[in-house]
Amino acid sequence: xxxxEQFKNRNVSEEYFLVDIEDYPTDGWGKxxxxxxxxxxxxxxxxxxxxxxxxxKFDIHTVQYxxxxxxxxxxxxxxxxxxxxxxxxxxxxxxxxxxxxxxxSDCIRxxxxxxxNSRKEVSEYSINLGRCIFCGYxxxxxxxxxxxxxxxxxxxxxxxxxxxxxxxMLTPIDMLKAGQQQEFEGFGAITPHEDERVKKTPLAY
Amino acid sequence: xxMAYLIETxxxxxxxxxxxxxxxxxxxxxxRKVLAFMxxxxxxxxxxxxxxxxxxxxGIKLFTKEDIIPQNVVAPIFKFAPVxxxxxxxxxxxxxxxxxxxxxxxxxxxxxVADTEIGLLYVLAVMAIGLYGLLLGGxxxxxxxxxxxxxxxxxxxxxxxxxxxxxxxxxxxxxxSLSLIDFNNYQAGxxxxxxxxxxxxxxxxxxxxxxxxxxxTPFHLIAxxxxxxxxxxxxxxxxxxxxxxxxxxxxxxxISFVIALVFLGGFGDGGLGGALALIAKVSFxxxxxxxxxxxxxxxxxxxxxxxxWKVLMPLAVVNVVVTGLVMMF
Numbered sequence: 024x025x026x027x028e029q030f031k032n033r034n035v036s037e038e039y040f041l042v043d044i045e046d047y048p049t050d051g052w053g054k055x056x057x058x059x060x061x062x063x064x065x066x067x068x069x070x071x072x073x074x075x076x077x078x079x080k081f082d083i084h085t086v087q088y089x090x091x092x093x094x095x096x097x098x099x100x101x102x103x104x105x106x107x108x109x110x111x112x113x114x115x116x117x118x119x120x121x122x123x124x125x126x127x128s129d130c131i132r133x134x135x136x137x138x139x140n141s142r143k144e145v146s147e148y149s150i151n152l153g154r155c156i157f158c159g160y161x162x163x164x165x166x167x168x169x170x171x172x173x174x175x176x177x178x179x180x181x182x183x184x185x186x187x188x189x190x191x192m193l194t195p196i197d198m199l200k201a202g203q204q205q206e207f208e209g210f211g212a213i214t215p216h217e218d219e220r221v222k223k224t225p226l227a228y
Numbered sequence: 229x230x231m232a233y234l235i236e237t238x239x240x241x242x243x244x245x246x247x248x249x250x251x252x253x254x255x256x257x258x259x260r261k262v263l264a265f266m267x268x269x270x271x272x273x274x275x276x277x278x279x280x281x282x283x284x285x286x287g288i289k290l291f292t293k294e295d296i297i298p299q300n301v302v303a304p305i306f307k308f309a310p311v312x313x314x315x316x317x318x319x320x321x322x323x324x325x326x327x328x329x330x331x332x333x334x335x336x337x338x339x340x341v342a343d344t345e346i347g348l349l350y351v352l353a354v355m356a357i358g359l360y361g362l363l364l365g366g367x368x369x370x371x372x373x374x375x376x377x378x379x380x381x382x383x384x385x386x387x388x389x390x391x392x393x394x395x396x397x398x399x400x401x402x403x404x405s406l407s408l409i410d411f412n413n414y415q416a417g418x419x420x421x422x423x424x425x426x427x428x429x430x431x432x433x434x435x436x437x438x439x440x441x442x443x444x445t446p447f448h449l450i451a452x453x454x455x456x457x458x459x460x461x462x463x464x465x466x467x468x469x470x471x472x473x474x475x476x477x478x479x480x481x482x483i484s485f486v487i488a489l490v491f492l493g494g495f496g497d498g499g500l501g502g503a504l505a506l507i508a509k510v511s512f513x514x515x516x517x518x519x520x521x522x523x524x525x526x527x528x529x530x531x532x533x534x535x536x537w538k539v540l541m542p543l544a545v546v547n548v549v550v551t552g553l554v555m556m557f
Contacts, residue, residue: 058539067523067524070523070524071519071520071523071524073523074266074267074519074522074523075266075519077265077266077267077268078262078265078266081265082268083268083269084268084269085268085269085270087270087273
């Protein structure tokens with residue numbers, strides 16, 4: 024096989040083969056023979072057997088949803104969560120406004136002010152979930168891993184406002200103390216074994 | 229006509245109506261369950277234990293739903309058409325013996341409304357009239373899908389009447405009667421006396437035609453959901469649509485009874501075993517209606533016509549001729 028040929032070969036597997044298709048009969052006798060062959064081939068009974076076998080095996084795949092739930096991936100992008108710092112329990116959000124800036128559907132709104140300790144404080148933070156498209160840019164851009172996506176996908180509600188308040192998204196302090204805060208593994212999250220990959224900044228310049 | 233006979237007949241009619249209306253409802257439950265199991269699903273589970281009360285929930289929904297008469301329909305015919313389907317389905321039950329005769333408190337009950345001499349002919353004729361419900365309903369709705377369905381209904385029913393008639397002609401020639409009781413008594417001697425052994429071709433042909441007569445899946449062109457929405461039922465809502473449904477399911481039960489009585493010995497010699505065997509046979513045929521729906525694809529209308537006129541009808545004619553020749557010599 025020449026060098027270029029191997030790239031032209033589209034056969035993913037050697038097991039692929041062309042199905043043998045007979046030519047359609049053109050004369051009446053050929054058509055009659057085909058009808059007789061198909062009639063007595065018993066394909067209909069194969070179909071009947073297959074469904075009956077499944078009924079007897081009773082291998083039910085239904086998930087009875089409100090009672091049973093499928094596990095979802097850690098990178099699943101559902102309603103946002105605001106995280107706290109593990110050590111101090113204070114909010115991670117530093118009010119930098121990057122999420123507000125990058126949000127392509129313009130649904131994040133925040134107000135900040137300088138508090139009495141001369142630190143920037145978030146006084147108002149809301150996400151309009153009626154507009155949010157759950158693209159995950161806010162979580163990706165956040166430098167503090169403060170805003171992330173959670174796994175709460177059951178967000179049907181009488182009012183949109185039920186999901187947008189900062190207090191609703193923030194990890195409750197008792198949950199944090201119990202060590203139940205889940206880190207998000209999607210965009211912007213720290214990859215596993217990040218410590219081993221950190222190198223010293225080369226200073227020889 | 230004495231009073232006792234009149235009262236007995238009315239009671240029988242009411243009992244049959246009630247039992248088969250309920251069975252038609254339960255039939256939908258069984259259909260959904262069987263199809264679900266064959267497709268690795270659970271089917272209705274939420275209403276009642278194992279979803280058993282789903283039938284009641286559906287009934288309440290159908291009865292309380294608004295009865296919509298859309299614009300531009302031919303209102304009198306539109307309103308009346310579902311009644312034809314349901315009524316003819318139940319009228320066909322009059323000549324079917326559902327059970328061997330039994331004695332309650334010294335009173336012998338014949339579980340057949342009218343043991344006429346022409347029972348089988350009557351059943352076939354009334355089932356054929358059921359075509360008018362679908363045809364008129366489809367034509368009266370101002371809807372092109374309903375109209376297509378109506379045209380298909382007429383074509384399929386009229387074509388397959390030929391097959392049902394011709395395929396039943398050979399057993400009728402052998403038995404020499406049109407009464408289903410006579411058919412049953414002819415085969416009362418046991419399994420070896422069943423007509424299916426002497427008339428296998430007629431049995432298969434009638435069974436195939438039964439699918440067309442009831443509009444079940446391999447021949448479900450009349451209301452093929454994926455191409456013409458619900459066919460004649462597209463514009464219907466509430467209990468009018470429900471009547472179409474009850475008619476269809478009652479027809480499935482009745483034609484199962486007819487197959488079992490004509491070809492598979494019916495209730496045999498009339499004992500309890502025979503009666504239970506009849507129920508088992510009917511259950512199998514009803515289950516087969518659901519089974520094929522899970523397993524087989526629908527055919528095109530032209531394929532259905534091809535099957536009827538080029539395969540089944542010639543076979544039926546040959547069967548009649550051969551039966552006649554065998555009987556003559």
